[in-house]
Amino acid sequence: MDDVAEAAHISRPGLYFLFRSKEALFRAAVSRSLEADLAAADRILADTDQPLPDRLLDAFQQWTGRYLGPLADISVVIEDNPALLGPVVDEAPRRFATLVTEAVAAGPPGADPARAEAVAQTLISTSVGLKHQVDDPGTYRERLAVAIRLVLG
Incomplete structure (x- = not known):
């Protein structure tokens, strides 16, 4: 907590005032990161000036691909601590799936919206x-x- 307080330029007691425990700080950090990833994926998928395959690829890169290599430990910590994180662990992936499903259903012209959920789930599984x-x-x-x-x- 000393390192976190120093990096945030606040005192350790100030940090504990904002976050009652290390777990609360961890939960807030993960929630903020997931919200930022979802917002970025939403912006990417909403940009209909780009072809759907490019939007999907960029959204998945934001959601999953960037957490490979040096950042792989982040996703492992999230996956290994679902009880610590609470409902965000289930809600965020559901929201991402909804964003992907909606993007697939919306285009391109001639696409079959009835297949959108199956396509989204197949891409997520992949x-x-x-x-x-x-x-x-x-x-x-x-x-x-x-x-x-x-x-x-």
């Missing part, structure tokens, strides 16, 4: 699998791009 198979964001991105092309047809 992303989860890739996260455990590759250890750098570039390889993740390359392989997910192939999956997106195959799934979207």
Whole structure:
């Protein structure tokens, strides 16, 4: 907590005033990070000037791909501590799935909106699998791009 307080330029008692425990600080940090990732994914997916495959690839890179390599420990800590984090562990992935489903359902012209949920879940499952198979964001991105092309047809 001393290091965190120093980095935040506040006293340790001030830090404890804001966060009653290390767990509360951890929960707030993870929640903030997930909210930022969701907001970025939402902006990316809403940019209909870009082709859907590019938007999907960029959104998945933001949501999962950037947590590979040096940042891999972050996702491990989140996955290993679901009780500590509370409902955000389940809510954030559901919200991401909804964003992806809505983007797939909305376009491109001629796309079958009835398939949107299946497409989104297939891409999410592929992303989860890739996260455990590759250890750098570039390889993740390359392989997910192939999956997106195959799934979207």
